[in-house]
Amino acid sequence: MSRLRNLLLAGLAASFAGACSDPAFDDSSQIGPDPVLPRPTQFLIPPINVAPGKGWPAGKTPTVASGLEIKALATGLTHPRFIYVLPNGDILAVQAKPPAEPVKRPKDLVFGYVIGKADSTGGPRPDNRISLIRDANGDGTPELQTVLLDNLNAPFGVAFVDGTLYVANTDGIVAFPYTPGQTKITAPPRVLAPLPAGAINHHWTKSLVASPDGSKLYATVGSNSNIVENGFDAERGRASVWEIDRRTGAGREFASGLRNPNSPAFYPGTNTFFVVVNERDELGAHLVPDYLTSVREGGFYGWPYSYYGQHLDPRVKPQNSLKVAAAIKPDYALGSHVAPLGLTFYSASLMPQFRGGAFIGEHGSWDRHNFYGYKVVYVPFAGGRPSGTALDVVTGFIDAEADRTFGRPVGVAVDRFGALLIADDFGNAIWRVTPAGWKPGPAPAPAAPVTAAR
Amino acid sequence: MVEYLPDDERVRVGRGGGALDALHALLGAFPAAYFLLAFLMDIAFARTAYWMWADFSIWLITAGLVAGALAVLVGIVDWLVRRNSTRGHGWNWHALITIVALLLGLLNAFIHSRDGWTAVVPEGIILSGVTALLLIVVAFLGAASSRRAAG
Numbered sequence: 001m002s003r004l005r006n007l008l009l010a011g012l013a014a015s016f017a018g019a020c021s022d023p024a025f026d027d028s029s030q031i032g033p034d035p036v037l038p039r040p041t042q043f044l045i046p047p048i049n050v051a052p053g054k055g056w057p058a059g060k061t062p063t064v065a066s067g068l069e070i071k072a073l074a075t076g077l078t079h080p081r082f083i084y085v086l087p088n089g090d091i092l093a094v095q096a097k098p099p100a101e102p103v104k105r106p107k108d109l110v111f112g113y114v115i116g117k118a119d120s121t122g123g124p125r126p127d128n129r130i131s132l133i134r135d136a137n138g139d140g141t142p143e144l145q146t147v148l149l150d151n152l153n154a155p156f157g158v159a160f161v162d163g164t165l166y167v168a169n170t171d172g173i174v175a176f177p178y179t180p181g182q183t184k185i186t187a188p189p190r191v192l193a194p195l196p197a198g199a200i201n202h203h204w205t206k207s208l209v210a211s212p213d214g215s216k217l218y219a220t221v222g223s224n225s226n227i228v229e230n231g232f233d234a235e236r237g238r239a240s241v242w243e244i245d246r247r248t249g250a251g252r253e254f255a256s257g258l259r260n261p262n263s264p265a266f267y268p269g270t271n272t273f274f275v276v277v278n279e280r281d282e283l284g285a286h287l288v289p290d291y292l293t294s295v296r297e298g299g300f301y302g303w304p305y306s307y308y309g310q311h312l313d314p315r316v317k318p319q320n321s322l323k324v325a326a327a328i329k330p331d332y333a334l335g336s337h338v339a340p341l342g343l344t345f346y347s348a349s350l351m352p353q354f355r356g357g358a359f360i361g362e363h364g365s366w367d368r369h370n371f372y373g374y375k376v377v378y379v380p381f382a383g384g385r386p387s388g389t390a391l392d393v394v395t396g397f398i399d400a401e402a403d404r405t406f407g408r409p410v411g412v413a414v415d416r417f418g419a420l421l422i423a424d425d426f427g428n429a430i431w432r433v434t435p436a437g438w439k440p441g442p443a444p445a446p447a448a449p450v451t452a453a454r
Numbered sequence: 455m456v457e458y459l460p461d462d463e464r465v466r467v468g469r470g471g472g473a474l475d476a477l478h479a480l481l482g483a484f485p486a487a488y489f490l491l492a493f494l495m496d497i498a499f500a501r502t503a504y505w506m507w508a509d510f511s512i513w514l515i516t517a518g519l520v521a522g523a524l525a526v527l528v529g530i531v532d533w534l535v536r537r538n539s540t541r542g543h544g545w546n547w548h549a550l551i552t553i554v555a556l557l558l559g560l561l562n563a564f565i566h567s568r569d570g571w572t573a574v575v576p577e578g579i580i581l582s583g584v585t586a587l588l589l590i591v592v593a594f595l596g597a598a599s600s601r602r603a604a605g
Contacts, residue, residue, distance in 0.1 A: 042572055044564040104509055106516045107567040229569040231505040282569055315570025317503045 022047065022285035022369045027335055030289040031390050035333035037311060041284040048111075049369045050118035051398055051405045053426045060406065062422075063396030064433055068351075070394065071140045073421065073432040074133045079126035080423040080430060082207065082263075082342070082411035084158040088180040089416035091133040093423060093430055096154045097126035099170055099201050104230065115366055118405055123428055128152040130167070132183055133430065138417040138440035140432055149176070149185045156262075157208025159217060161246065168206035168219050171197035173244060193219075193249040196237040200224050203238075203278075205341070209264040210246070212271060217244045219251075222260035226281050227315045228304045239303045241275065241295055257301035257327060263343040263411065264295070267384050268356075276340035276360055277330065279307060285368035286336045292343065292360065292379060292386060293330035302327035332386035337365035338373030342412035342423070345381075350418025351435055357381045359420055360390075361409040364398065374398040376409050376422055394422060394433060474532040481525035482596050486589040488518030489559060493586045496579040508574050511582070512566040515559060522556045522589075548595045555588035 029036040064070045074080075074093065082094040103109055128151060134144040149167070157168035165178035165185070174189035195206050203222025210217055223239035224230050241261055243254035260278035267274060272294050279288035280303070288307045300323060302309070304316045309329040312319065334340050342361030346354040357380045364374035376394035379386050398405045407427020415421055417440055420433040492514040499507035529549070562581035566573050 042568060044561065046568075105512050105567065106563070107512075226569045229505060229508075229573070313570070315568070315572050317571035317575075 025286045027286070027372065030286065030333050030335050033332055033386070035289045035308065037288075037308060038284060038286050040287055040314060042314070043282065046282045046367065047285055047369045048114055048366060049371065050115055050366045051371065051400070051403045053118050053123070053405045053408075055123050056406045056427050056429065061396075062394050062407070062409075062424075062431060065391065065393050067436055068393070068433050069436040069438065070431055070433050072429050073135065073140055074131070074142060074145055074430040075428065076124075076145075077131060077428050077430065078124040078129075079425045079428065080131070080410070081205070081425050082156050082158065083413040083421050083423045083430065084160070085413050085415050085421070086160055086180050089134075089136060089138075090180065091135070091413075091415060091421065091430070092148065092158055093131045093133060094155050094158055094167075094411070095127050095129050095131065096152075096156060096170075096205075097128050099154050099197075099204050101202060102199060104200075118366070118408075119426060123426075128154060130155065130158065134183075135415075138415070138419070140419075140434070144183065146183050148183065154204055156205040157219065159208045159210040161210045161214045161217075166192065166208060166210075166217060166246075168195070168208040170201060170204045170206055171195060173206075173208065173217065173219060173249075191249075192217075192246075193242075193244045193251045195219055195242065195251075196221050196224075198224070198234070200230055200234055202226075202230070203260040205260075205262055207262050207264060209266065209273060212266055215246055217246055218242070218254065218264045218273060219244060220258075220261040220264055220275060222262075222278075223303060227313060235304075254297060255295045255299040255301070257299075257303045257305075257323070258293075258295070259303040261295075262341045265343045265345055265358075267294075267381070268345050268347040270384055272384065274331075274343060274358070276334070276343045277301070278339055278341075279336075280304075280313065281337070281367040283313070284336075285370070289333035289336045290338050290340050291330040291334055292332045292340065292358065293328075294385075296328065299328050300326050301330060308333075332379060334360065334362070334377070334379075334390065335372060337367045339363035339365060340373075341410045342376075344412045344414055346414055346420075348414055348418030350438070351420070354378055354420075358386070359393065359412045359414075361412045361422060363408050363410055363425075364405075371398055371400050374405070374408060376412060376420075393420075394431070397424070397427070474528060474535060478525060478528045478532050479597060481521060481528055482593050484521035485518045485525060485556070485559075486586070486593045488514045488521060489555075489582065489586040489589050492518065493579070493582040496574050496582045499574050500579055503571065508566070511574065511578075512563065515563050515566055515582070518585075518589075519556065519559050519563060522552070522559065526552060526556070548592055548599060551588050551592045551595070555585050555592060558588070559585045 078095050080093040084092040130149040132148040133142045135142040154170035159166045165176045172194040173192040175192045176185050202224045207220045219242045224234040240253045240256040242251050244251040258277050261275040264273045264275045306324045340360050341363050362373035365372040374397040377390045378393045379390045380388040397407050407424035410425050411423040413421045422431040492511045495507045495511035565578045
């Protein structure tokens with residue numbers, strides 16, 4: 001009984017001590033290939049903190065690193081989450097309404113209420129649509145903003161290959177015949193491949209990328225729970241990246257153990273893709289760091305059994321020692337609970353300081369007291385691997401002092417001119433980052449379209 | 455223990471207090487049953503690691519807390535109505551154990567709201583067992599005390 005009493009007292013102490021702040025910890029020690037991992041903590045009341053979303057006041061923008069400039073490219077969208085740039089330079093903003101998740105435990109009611117606070121108060125309700133934004137001269141003022149596709153099913157990822165626009169709805173990939181320049185799609189969707197969804201569908205975002213040769217699509221499927229609290233049966237085909245044959249629609253799990261992977265992106269000039277992954281919650285303010293990793297065929301990255309290799313999660317029963325032994329340590333930690341959702345590599349020449357590295361959109365924390373994330377960071381690469389310290393590129397999405405969120409970054413992309421685009425789902429905007437004082441010259445030649453190897 | 459009630463008190467107990475007593479006893483039975491069932495669900499979960507049982511358990515604990523809160527409210531009103539009457543020690547123990555049991559139940563609700571195995575094992579299942587036991591004792595003491603008060 002004394003062990004129980006100690007556990008209870010420790011839990012109580014942790015809960016009350018944690019009621020106002022997180023334990024002292026150097027967050028920078030969790031950025032890079034070898035994050036410091038404190039011991040897991042279990043809580044009576046896990047730390048939760050979100051700031052109410054108020055939208056952007058007129059004239060206010062996020063803050064950019066020195067030498068850069070930021071402007072709203074598009075406003076008045078409804079929860080834009082993902083951005084895709086077509087070969088002709090047209091920009092697609094994917095907007096999605098999250099599917100309703102059933103209440104399974106009393107906790108779900110409390111969490112829904114508390115985390116829902118962060119949503120933009122009085123702003124537009126989400127819609128399931130893709131908007132097309134055309135800024136042909138690159139001056140940052142679009143000539144056209146129109147709805148390309150409507151009535152989708154919680155879409156997230158998009159890929160254009162060989163005259164076909166693929167959209168990853170939450171329940172599968174659909175295909176539409178599409179010619180760049182077209183501003184409205186009315187053709188009915190062709191279902192290419194179903195993806196795991198179902199009644200719970202906890203991590204619902206399915207993102208998409210085409211292989212460099214265009215023959216395959218890679219779709220991410222997040223786990224159906226935080227840490228299998230909906231049972232192992234609910235996790236079939238989840239917490240993984242699926243490979244789908246573009247012509248037949250045949251799919252298979254390409255890699256697994258990735259709790260909530262998003263925004264797969266091929267490193268320029270290679271056949272290796274990376275994803276950003278949201279790791280597990282409720283083990284402490286400083287566990288488990290979210291990460292960026294390359295994805296190996298057949299690779300297993302730990303979830304749910306372990307994290308960062310062989311660090312066991314005490315909440316998983318039954319454990320699986322074979323899986324734990326096989327768990328791959330991810331490449332690069334981004335910090336605990338920063339919630340990375342967007343990833344894009346920079347290979348343009350407009351901002352040469354960023355060439356060869358990655359931009360990552362961090363949606364921001366809820367599972368700790370001190371706000372973390374809520375920014376776009378840049379991770380330098382060397383030899384095709386993340387290398388060096390992550391830099392803050394775009395910040396100012398949250399005012400922690402005033403307990404107020406203006407917006408939250410999600411998807412990131414690079415436009416035809418080399419400017420960085422950021423989808424801001426709670427700010428209902430697309431932001432565009434260029435060098436300070438930059439004026440566009442003549443539009444560069446269209447990017448070479450991805451075509452299938454025949 | 456000698457129970458002596460002056461005539462005017464007997465009238466009050468017979469009118470308002472009797473109905474309150476009955477309601478209190480009725481509501482008091484629910485938390486004991488809910489927490490006992492929660493304990494059984496926890497045993498099933500600990501034996502199988504099958505998540506359905508843990509979900510059942512947290513709903514039963516929540517229901518037990520709601521029913522327990524209602525029973526406490528009625529109990530307080532009941533006590534206020536006839537606090538001038540002579541009472542046995544049974545009532546004091548009844549109130550004290552009830553409060554301890556419900557506080558443990560609340561603690562248990564938070565533990566059961568964790569994700570994964572440690573939502574139940576080990577703290578959760580032990581608290582479920584202790585809470586169920588305490589509430590059964592409470593129900594017994596309450597019933598015994600009512601009998602004495604009425605007799």
